[in-house]
Amino acid sequence: MTDIRVGIIMNGVTGRMGTNQHLVRSINAIRAQGGIALADGRRIVPDPILVGRNKAKIEALARAHGVARWTTDLDAALANRDDTVYFDSASTGLRASLIRNAIAAGKHVYTEKPVATTVADALDLYHRAERAGVRHGVVQDKLWLPGLLKLRTLIDSGFFGRILSVRGEFGYWVFEGDWQEAQRPSWNYRKEDDGGIIVDMLCHWRYVLDNLFGGVRSVMCIGATHIPARWDERGARYDATADDAAYATFELADGVIAQINSSWCTRVRRDDLATFHVDGTLGSAVAGLTECYLQPRAATPKPVWNPDVPQTIDFGSTWQKMPANRVFENAFKAEWELFLRHVVDGGSFRWNLLEGAKGVQLAELGLRSWAERRMLDVPALDG
Numbered sequence: 001m002t003d004i005r006v007g008i009i010m011n012g013v014t015g016r017m018g019t020n021q022h023l024v025r026s027i028n029a030i031r032a033q034g035g036i037a038l039a040d041g042r043r044i045v046p047d048p049i050l051v052g053r054n055k056a057k058i059e060a061l062a063r064a065h066g067v068a069r070w071t072t073d074l075d076a077a078l079a080n081r082d083d084t085v086y087f088d089s090a091s092t093g094l095r096a097s098l099i100r101n102a103i104a105a106g107k108h109v110y111t112e113k114p115v116a117t118t119v120a121d122a123l124d125l126y127h128r129a130e131r132a133g134v135r136h137g138v139v140q141d142k143l144w145l146p147g148l149l150k151l152r153t154l155i156d157s158g159f160f161g162r163i164l165s166v167r168g169e170f171g172y173w174v175f176e177g178d179w180q181e182a183q184r185p186s187w188n189y190r191k192e193d194d195g196g197i198i199v200d201m202l203c204h205w206r207y208v209l210d211n212l213f214g215g216v217r218s219v220m221c222i223g224a225t226h227i228p229a230r231w232d233e234r235g236a237r238y239d240a241t242a243d244d245a246a247y248a249t250f251e252l253a254d255g256v257i258a259q260i261n262s263s264w265c266t267r268v269r270r271d272d273l274a275t276f277h278v279d280g281t282l283g284s285a286v287a288g289l290t291e292c293y294l295q296p297r298a299a300t301p302k303p304v305w306n307p308d309v310p311q312t313i314d315f316g317s318t319w320q321k322m323p324a325n326r327v328f329e330n331a332f333k334a335e336w337e338l339f340l341r342h343v344v345d346g347g348s349f350r351w352n353l354l355e356g357a358k359g360v361q362l363a364e365l366g367l368r369s370w371a372e373r374r375m376l377d378v379p380a381l382d383g
């Protein structure tokens with residue numbers, strides 16, 4: 001049986017996400033396992049070419065990870081007919097124009113979120129890709145996190161009965177950069193560089209809510225810039241011009257209410273960096289990135305409000321840990337595999353540029369809701 005080589009032009013891979021999640025944990029991991037097995041016995045083998053602006057950096061990255069091909073010439077890479085997929089994890093602001101070029105060159109497109117900085121641009125990319133007949137996908141990695149896959153199983157099994165509400169807590173303390181190095185890039189905190197937690201996280205919450213709990217119908221969001229000054233990668237002080245926390249409420253289809261706090265200015269005292277607490281008529285569950293705890297109706301304790309005596313119920317111990325029952329892949333790798341199958345066999349792939357545009361739409365509406373101090377409806381985006 002022959003291998004099916006898929007040449008992938010990977011742009012922006014010297015960055016945090018590009019290197020760790022996409023190159024090392026996805027593409028190289030797929031290569032190391034011998035590719036992706038198809039039903040007929042053939043295997044899809046990705047063959048990346050790394051693209052970057054800085055020759056020394058991109059060459060060093062390629063060497064460090066055993067990648068044979070690298071270049072600083074994106075146009076030449078796009079002109080090579082043997083490489084059929086363009087992947088983008090470079091800075092958000094450049095993305096739309098880079099993807100337009102890739103589509104014009106006839107490439108299939110797979111991209112990090114946000115797919116563009118405006119809904120108009122995001123929809124334009126979708127329409128161009130459709131017209132060109134290329135395949136397209138957007139990173140919606142949270143859907144393949146073990147914790148959320150466990151929630152999916154609970155939903156599908158009817159565990160919750162009617163879902164009433166979802167409370168999400170995302171965040172951790174991101175160091176300011178003065179006395180301890182920051183653990184996120186400084187552009188995240190500058191509006192002029194497309195930073196901000198609303199743009200970053202509401203893209204994620206859109207597909208998490210749409211896919212698991214019900215289509216998002218409205219949004220009310222308050223943002224904040226809690227930390228006004230930070231220190232960048234070179235140790236220079238800069239003004240933080242973007243929001244570093246967002247407190248949002250969403251109405252979903254069928255009356256489900258979701259509230260999600262997103263913050264880079266909070267100290268963690270919960271099981272994980274993101275947790276989702278789901279309450280339903282027949283049971284509740286709390287999922288983190290990997291684990292999920294549940295409490296069915298019949299095992300629900302009966303608290304009685306009495307502040308005069310110390311709490312008698314150890315609430316943490318009244319939840320049951322959900323077993324894994326299967327092996328979970330890295331979430332980014334899981335979606336890459338599905339996308340590469342889609343490229344090769346043309347089967348359906350739901351997480352495309354239109355879904356990406358919906359994420360941008362929710363971020364845009366979140367920012368507007370904050371600016372206008374009101375709840376906003378989310379109009380249907382059906383392309």
Ligand SMILES: NC(=O)c1ccc[n+]([C@@H]2O[C@H](COP(=O)([O-])OP(=O)(O)OC[C@H]3O[C@@H](n4cnc5c(N)ncnc54)[C@H](O)[C@@H]3O)[C@@H](O)[C@H]2O)c1
Nearest residue numbers: 012013014015016017018089090091092112113114139185
């Ligand atoms: N899916 C997720 O969970 C997730 C998480 C974080 C970030 N992201 C997204 O991934 C993207 C990258 O984020 P990051 O945290 O890796 O940032 P980063 O700053 O670490 O990396 C950005 C990359 O873009 C490159 N770049 C910058 N300007 C460029 C230019 N003018 N031309 C070409 N390349 C350029 C940089 O060299 C670097 O390789 C962003 O769009 C971000 O929204 C997604």
